[in-house]
Amino acid sequence: MAARREQTDVLVIGGGTAGFGAAIAAARHGLRVTLLEATTKIGGVMAYCPGMPWGGAYPMDAIVGGLIEELTNRLAVMDPPAAEKRPCTLQHFGPEIIYDHDVAMLTMFDMLEEAGVHVRLGAIALEPALTGNAITSVDCCDRNGPFRIEAKMVIDCSGDGDISAKAGVPFSVGDASGNMMAVTISFFMIGVDWDRAFAEPDPYFQQYAKTGVAEGRLHKDLAKLYLMRGFHEGTVFCNSVHVRGVDGTDPVAVGAATQEGRRRCHQLATFLRSDVPGFNKAHMSMLSPTVGVRETRKLQGIYRLTGDDLARATKFPDGIVACDNPIDDVMRAEGDMTHDAAIEAGQFYTIPFRSLVPERITNLMFAGRILSADPVAFASVRGMPQCMTMGQATGTAAALALRDGLSVQDVPRDALVQSLANQGVNRLAVPVTQRPDQAGSGVDPVPVSFC
Numbered sequence: 001m002a003a004r005r006e007q008t009d010v011l012v013i014g015g016g017t018a019g020f021g022a023a024i025a026a027a028r029h030g031l032r033v034t035l036l037e038a039t040t041k042i043g044g045v046m047a048y049c050p051g052m053p054w055g056g057a058y059p060m061d062a063i064v065g066g067l068i069e070e071l072t073n074r075l076a077v078m079d080p081p082a083a084e085k086r087p088c089t090l091q092h093f094g095p096e097i098i099y100d101h102d103v104a105m106l107t108m109f110d111m112l113e114e115a116g117v118h119v120r121l122g123a124i125a126l127e128p129a130l131t132g133n134a135i136t137s138v139d140c141c142d143r144n145g146p147f148r149i150e151a152k153m154v155i156d157c158s159g160d161g162d163i164s165a166k167a168g169v170p171f172s173v174g175d176a177s178g179n180m181m182a183v184t185i186s187f188f189m190i191g192v193d194w195d196r197a198f199a200e201p202d203p204y205f206q207q208y209a210k211t212g213v214a215e216g217r218l219h220k221d222l223a224k225l226y227l228m229r230g231f232h233e234g235t236v237f238c239n240s241v242h243v244r245g246v247d248g249t250d251p252v253a254v255g256a257a258t259q260e261g262r263r264r265c266h267q268l269a270t271f272l273r274s275d276v277p278g279f280n281k282a283h284m285s286m287l288s289p290t291v292g293v294r295e296t297r298k299l300q301g302i303y304r305l306t307g308d309d310l311a312r313a314t315k316f317p318d319g320i321v322a323c324d325n326p327i328d329d330v331m332r333a334e335g336d337m338t339h340d341a342a343i344e345a346g347q348f349y350t351i352p353f354r355s356l357v358p359e360r361i362t363n364l365m366f367a368g369r370i371l372s373a374d375p376v377a378f379a380s381v382r383g384m385p386q387c388m389t390m391g392q393a394t395g396t397a398a399a400l401a402l403r404d405g406l407s408v409q410d411v412p413r414d415a416l417v418q419s420l421a422n423q424g425v426n427r428l429a430v431p432v433t434q435r436p437d438q439a440g441s442g443v444d445p446v447p448v449s450f451c
């Protein structure tokens with residue numbers, strides 16, 4: 001039994017991009033918010049793979065809006081600018097945001113502080129306690145031992161959904177056979193001659209990689225090299241080293257995959273220097289502290305988003321964020337890395353709030369990569385801008401629920417969508433006349449298909 005106790009209105013578990021969005025949105029609505037993060041840094045995958053672009057931020061070339069737009073603008077107006085929009089070099093991806101990782105991290109902590117969020121780093125949520133269909137408290141621990149947080153509302157943004165699963169929310173793992181996407185360890189090459197390195201059109205450097213693999217100097221899963229310009233001149237972000245078949249909820253497996261990944265990164269850095277033009281004077285830096293995990297549990301919500309919804313470019317009445325990312329599937333079992341288009345060019349779909357709400361528990365929501373989605377939809381929805389906005393939606397929904405004493409299942413969806421639109425989230429199913437912030441923005445009203 002935990003001797004230390006804390007009370008809060010909203011407990012956000014996990015400080016990745018989803019948790020960041022959830023905590024700020026709830027705190028800006030006047031709620032007491034505790035953000036619990038197991039590591040010493042917020043960002044989640046963004047912190048594990050530092051420098052990774054915010055992908056798919058511009059469905060149909062209009063920014064997703066809301067917190068990701070606010071964060072980007074804060075960085076972009078700095079002197080010198082710390083973020084910019086650019087085209088993505090990968091097939092079927094729209095424009096992305098590239099940024100200075102350290103300045104972005106500082107700014108995200110600033111935004112949490114300004115919103116009054118109680119950020120608790122180095123603390124892990126272990127076990128929920130329920131009375132009936134409501135979570136009453138969550139047992140946690142930090143280096144000083146166990147403590148208990150009593151919360152009116154819990155938002156699970158942990159990427160893996162341990163607490164939701166322990167609270168009884170059904171879930172699935174990976175694809176229909178349980179195969180999860182590969183995990184990835186990233187690094188930078190510093191001191192690259194960009195003009196020489198990116199002189200050829202192939203974004204995957206396959207001609208070079210082929211030689212490396214054939215001669216046994218590169219692992220066979222390095223047939224395509226995902227190398228892209230970093231934010232700073234002469235830096236190259238290397239998002240190429242994937243380790244298959246790792247259960248991201250098993251810390252021992254994650255540790256072993258990280259060490260295997262480090263070996264392959266070192267091998268790749270050596271190869272780049274010796275074989276690829278422009279890299280001969282470069283060195284490896286910012287190696288991930290741990291592998292980035294793409295996929296573990298997908299929780300069961302009131303609505304499960306499907307690949308068919310994406311293909312039909314469905315705009316849900318309770319859609320809370322727009323997306324046009326491709327089906328970004330990464331080496332499940334023996335599969336390849338593919339980026340097939342999810343929808344026709346020039347179309348987008350929205351992610352419904354109901355995919356963030358469990359069927360039974362009345363004061364729990366989830367956001368980010370644990371949302372309720374089938375494996376095809378999951379491969380598209382999981383970009384950081386979308387995760388941050390899912391978080392923003394749940395933080396806002398928490399405020400609506402607590403204000404009116406409602407269960408999360410009863411949050412009025414039109415009021416939620418309206419509130420998000422007022423917070424600047426674009427392309428939601430609200431009449432454009434109700435969008436004072438969008439006058440003259442060029443963002444079109446959304447035709448809604450009811451599902």
Ligand SMILES: Cc1cc2nc3c(=O)[nH]c(=O)nc-3n(C[C@H](O)[C@H](O)[C@H](O)COP(=O)(O)OP(=O)(O)OC[C@H]3O[C@@H](n4cnc5c(N)ncnc54)[C@H](O)[C@@H]3O)c2cc1C
Pocket residue numbers: 013014015016017018019036037038039042043044045046049052053054055056123124125126157158159160162183184185239292293294367368369370382383384385387
């Ligand atoms: C290798 C890789 C490359 C990617 N490339 C891109 C890209 O280029 N662009 C893009 O936009 N997206 C990319 N993605 C997808 C995107 O990064 C993720 O889908 C997104 O960051 C997930 O955010 P999240 O907040 O849901 O979860 P996470 O980022 O996983 O964050 C979860 C957080 O919860 C914490 N946590 C977990 N359990 C607990 C607990 N019990 N108690 C306390 N804290 C806990 C974790 O420490 C972590 O900080 C990539 C993902 C990976 C893995």
